[in-house]
Amino acid sequence: MATYPLVGARRLVRSRSRSSTARDWHTVRDGLEVKLCPGPDGEETFVLCRSADRRDKEKAMHDRFAARIEQGLTSLSRRLTHAQQPLDRGPIERQIGRLLGTNSRAAGRYLVRLMDQPQVASKLQLDWSARAEWDDWSRHSEGCYLLRSNVADWTPEELWRTYVQLSDAEAAFRNHKSDLSLRPVWHQKQHRVQAHIFVCFLAYALWKTLEQWQVRAGLGNSPRPILSELARIQSTDIVLPLADESAQELRIRCVVRPDRAQAALLDRLGLRLPERLRAPPSLTKM
Numbered sequence: 001m002a003t004y005p006l007v008g009a010r011r012l013v014r015s016r017s018r019s020s021t022a023r024d025w026h027t028v029r030d031g032l033e034v035k036l037c038p039g040p041d042g043e044e045t046f047v048l049c050r051s052a053d054r055r056d057k058e059k060a061m062h063d064r065f066a067a068r069i070e071q072g073l074t075s076l077s078r079r080l081t082h083a084q085q086p087l088d089r090g091p092i093e094r095q096i097g098r099l100l101g102t103n104s105r106a107a108g109r110y111l112v113r114l115m116d117q118p119q120v121a122s123k124l125q126l127d128w129s130a131r132a133e134w135d136d137w138s139r140h141s142e143g144c145y146l147l148r149s150n151v152a153d154w155t156p157e158e159l160w161r162t163y164v165q166l167s168d169a170e171a172a173f174r175n176h177k178s179d180l181s182l183r184p185v186w187h188q189k190q191h192r193v194q195a196h197i198f199v200c201f202l203a204y205a206l207w208k209t210l211e212q213w214q215v216r217a218g219l220g221n222s223p224r225p226i227l228s229e230l231a232r233i234q235s236t237d238i239v240l241p242l243a244d245e246s247a248q249e250l251r252i253r254c255v256v257r258p259d260r261a262q263a264a265l266l267d268r269l270g271l272r273l274p275e276r277l278r279a280p281p282s283l284t285k286m
Contacts, residue, residue: 026156034156047147047159055143062138065106072099073112073128083122089114092124109134175207176200179224210269217268229265233258235277253277 025033031052038045076095080087093114100107110128117125147163176182182200187193210223219226233256240250255273258266266273
């Protein structure tokens with residue numbers, strides 16, 4: 001199963017606009033709807049998805065890139081108008097190309113032409129305008145994407161949830177490689193490599209456990225910021241000399257009291273920090 005943005009899928013987008021209230025749209029969760037679109041040859045199945053959150057995000061991105069392009073084109077046009085001597089066309093065209101390339105998400109919205117203009121000192125004139133059809137396409141495609149599958153007998157909800165499981169698996173691999181440092185593996189012997197992978201697997205199990213605690217506590221589903229916050233909690237050793245003048249010391253390891261934010265976070269998770277840390281009996285004997 002694969003996902004595609006709505007590039008070149010104008011027929012499906014027109015179908016979306018004509019049947020925005022049709023019964024074949026199914027709500028998977030709040031803000032997300034899916035629609036089954038059988039392939040023309042009957043061998044593939046397409047699921048058209050539209051997400052309210054994704055639409056708002058993509059619209060904000062398009063508006064931001066469009067504002068940057070218009071600001072750059074306006075500045076360049078002003079430069080050509082107020083130049084005191086002829087300017088070379090090549091550097092100007094490359095500057096326009098860099099501006100559109102840097103803001104490629106909205107580059108297709110504009111028609112830009114660099115024309116010869118003998119009446120001004122620069123001998124060049126910049127003419128640009130926004131394409132209304134691009135705005136219409138953007139309005140219909142923002143927040144939409146396609147899922148493509150060779151499974152023909154599943155419901156659109158089942159296809160979408162299966163795709164989400166794929167994204168969860170990809171996120172698990174990213175966590176293993178980045179946060180849990182599964183790669184690279186520096187060990188040379190096989191049993192040490194297996195031990196390293198086993199420890200990373202246990203760490204991922206704890207990672208998912210913390211994630212479930214978060215969900216139940218209403219703290220989202222990303223353990224990374226919680227771990228960053230709790231990592232600031234430290235322990236300290238209190239060393240006291242013994243009264244029998246034997247030159248021995250009593251060492252007590254205590255946990256530093258968490259600040260207000262850390263205490264609130266621990267309370268939401270249902271965790272309680274110990275005041276003292278005691279070594280296991282096996283380590284004490286060693």
